Amino acid sequence: TQLLEQSPQFLSIQEGENLTVYCNSSSVFSSLQWYRQEPGEGPVLLVTVVTGGEVKKLKRLTFQFGDARKDSSLHITAAQTGDTGLYLCAGWDYGGSQGNLIFGKGTKLSVKP
Amino acid sequence: NAGVMQNPRHLVRRRGQEARLRCSPMKGHSHVYWYRQLPEEGLKFMVYLQKENIIDESGMPKERFSAEFPKEGPSILRIQQVVRGDSAAYFCASSPRQNSPLHFGNGTRLTVT
Numbered sequence: 092t093q094l095l096e097q098s099p100q101f102l103s104i105q106e107g108e109n110l111t112v113y114c115n116s117s118s119v120f121s122s123l124q125w126y127r128q129e130p131g132e133g134p135v136l137l138v139t140v141v142t143g144g145e146v147k148k149l150k151r152l153t154f155q156f157g158d159a160r161k162d163s164s165l166h167i168t169a170a171q172t173g174d175t176g177l178y179l180c181a182g183w184d185y186g187g188s189q190g191n192l193i194f195g196k197g198t199k200l201s202v203k204p
Numbered sequence: 205n206a207g208v209m210q211n212p213r214h215l216v217r218r219r220g221q222e223a224r225l226r227c228s229p230m231k232g233h234s235h236v237y238w239y240r241q242l243p244e245e246g247l248k249f250m251v252y253l254q255k256e257n258i259i260d261e262s263g264m265p266k267e268r269f270s271a272e273f274p275k276e277g278p279s280i281l282r283i284q285q286v287v288r289g290d291s292a293a294y295f296c297a298s299s300p301r302q303n304s305p306l307h308f309g310n311g312t313r314l315t316v317t
Contacts, residue, residue, distance in 0.1 A: 100244075131310065134295075134306075134308050139305055191262070197246055
């Protein structure tokens with residue numbers, strides 16, 4: 092079974108600051124996905140990165156997939172209070188016959204006004 | 205276009221009772237996944253179903269837990285003789301095809317007293 096490790100586990104910053112969170116594995120993934128989950132709700136897909144070295148931007152969020160497709164990062168510029176939430180990375184694990192989507196434990200981000 | 209619908213949102217059961225959690229996937233989605241989430245532990249895969257078939261149940265405990273996705277009606281996750289350790293948030297997700305990003309419901313929070 093492949094594992095995804097996310098760091099840091101918790102992050103508390105002031106509005107306007109920049110931050111980066113990481114998702115690492117010793118295994119190669121064909122793609123990685125990033126989700127955001129707010130309290131009391133289910134995760135919502137932000138982006139899928141597919142190609143090694145790929146960079147995708149979503150407004151103030153920049154996602155990068157490592158060249159070796161074993162890691163990914165999410166950078167937020169000028170964080171806002173609305174960015175508060177749990178950020179999860181996920182990848183398909185084909186250890187079983189059909190594959191299932193496995194998740195890291197997430198980074199819990201708190202942006203203070 | 206309704207998203208993934210889960211009910212109930214909150215469920216309280218005494219030890220030894222049965223819990224039934226329902227999930228209606230998004231329209232046009234025939235793949236359903238169930239996950240369990242505990243605080244600080246992330247989302248743990250339980251089972252993956254297609255209409256009338258269990259594709260992968262490698263994450264589901266062998267005893268007391270079962271899942272179905274009948275031809276008509278919602279997917280059901282059933283927990284018999286619940287114990288306190290079953291208290292968690294249970295999320296259902298659906299997708300239109302295998303290996304697509306998942307669309308999550310807002311979960312059922314099960315509390316066992």
